[in-house]
Amino acid sequence: MMTAQDLKTIIRDIPDFPKKGIIFKDITPVLKHPDAFRYVVDRITEEFKHKNIDKIVGIESRGFIFSPVLAYKMGLGFVPVRKKGKLPYKTHQESYELEYGQAVLEIHSDALEPGSRVMIVDDLLATGGTALAAARLVEKLGAKVEQFAFLVELDFLNGRKKLSGYDVFSLIHY
Amino acid sequence: MMTAQDLKTIIRDIPDFPKKGIIFKDITPVLKHPDAFRYVVDRITEEFKHKNIDKIVGIESRGFIFSPVLAYKMGLGFVPVRKKGKLPYKTHQESYELEYGQAVLEIHSDALEPGSRVMIVDDLLATGGTALAAARLVEKLGAKVEQFAFLVELDFLNGRKKLSGYDVFSLIHY
Numbered sequence: 001m002m003t004a005q006d007l008k009t010i011i012r013d014i015p016d017f018p019k020k021g022i023i024f025k026d027i028t029p030v031l032k033h034p035d036a037f038r039y040v041v042d043r044i045t046e047e048f049k050h051k052n053i054d055k056i057v058g059i060e061s062r063g064f065i066f067s068p069v070l071a072y073k074m075g076l077g078f079v080p081v082r083k084k085g086k087l088p089y090k091t092h093q094e095s096y097e098l099e100y101g102q103a104v105l106e107i108h109s110d111a112l113e114p115g116s117r118v119m120i121v122d123d124l125l126a127t128g129g130t131a132l133a134a135a136r137l138v139e140k141l142g143a144k145v146e147q148f149a150f151l152v153e154l155d156f157l158n159g160r161k162k163l164s165g166y167d168v169f170s171l172i173h174y
Numbered sequence: 175m176m177t178a179q180d181l182k183t184i185i186r187d188i189p190d191f192p193k194k195g196i197i198f199k200d201i202t203p204v205l206k207h208p209d210a211f212r213y214v215v216d217r218i219t220e221e222f223k224h225k226n227i228d229k230i231v232g233i234e235s236r237g238f239i240f241s242p243v244l245a246y247k248m249g250l251g252f253v254p255v256r257k258k259g260k261l262p263y264k265t266h267q268e269s270y271e272l273e274y275g276q277a278v279l280e281i282h283s284d285a286l287e288p289g290s291r292v293m294i295v296d297d298l299l300a301t302g303g304t305a306l307a308a309a310r311l312v313e314k315l316g317a318k319v320e321q322f323a324f325l326v327e328l329d330f331l332n333g334r335k336k337l338s339g340y341d342v343f344s345l346i347h348y
């Protein structure tokens with residue numbers, strides 16, 4: 001029987017990626033490991049199956065890995081939030097700050113019905129900038145962010161503070 | 175009860191995306207539709223559950239949407255193939271031709287055991303260049319491409335010919 005603590009022994013530290021001084025949390029060993037992968041999906045599903053969520057929103061690219069599995073498992077539709085220029089139909093846009101400059105996320109304008117109750121899923125909560133931009137896109141469509149779910153949260157970057165007012169769940173904390 | 179033909183009525187044509195003269199097949203309405211999404215996953219699982227596959231390889235970014243769900247459903251591990259510079263650990267690389275210039279795909283050097291039997295999953299088979307590069311990465315690790323699975327195949331681009339020698343399955347053809 002797997003635990004969240006076991007996941008920490010499977011996730012691997014990569015020093016100096018993507019740049020000097022950063023220790024990157026590499027989740028690919030979790031994905032490769034059928035029991036660990038299943039544990040993450042089942043654990044998050046169990047946590048929120050009674051929460052009356054009706055759509056799962058996933059953020060490109062690594063956020064696409066767990067979010068569609070959760071959508072499948074919970075019997076819900078999946079809506080991608082993508083980087084600028086990738087979605088083919090009419091979109092709403094939201095820009096957010098990066099360390100240097102800005103980036104833009106988009107959602108299809110018809111992706112969510114007004115009043116939908118959404119869970120936004122990503123692999124990692126760092127500073128929370130991307131997650132907050134995704135929430136604003138959901139809200140621009142008149143839908144409600146019922147829950148955020150992350151595999152990993154880097155507590156020292158205070159992303160949870162940026163998402164104050166939202167319900168935030170992370171399976172593992174560093 | 176959904177059929178592959180129903181999926182064709184849900185997938186939407188976007189003219190002139192990503193550029194003039196291309197009709198883009200937008201699968202986001204399939205993802206959003208819980209029954210259509212479930213049908214795709216269950217249909218592909220059913221097709222290959224007896225095939226003794228032991229890893230699912232998905233290609234960034236849209237290939238990440240169905241492939242992890244298939245891995246979960248089939249009880250297998252998931253291995254991402256990503257664009258250059260995105261994977262944090264040691265990688266093998268493979269370049270392939272785009273319409274203008276080249277692109278590079280990578281896989282983690284420890285992602286597959288030699289002898290593993292792999293299914294490579296992507297949303298769309300067009301010219302087959304990306305899929306072939308992914309196959310070569312799998313083979314560089316000493317693993318075997320047992321199967322390709324796509325949601326959509328654009329028959330007129332002859333991607334299947336580029337993948338000759340491999341088993342190729344597509345749920346929908348145009």
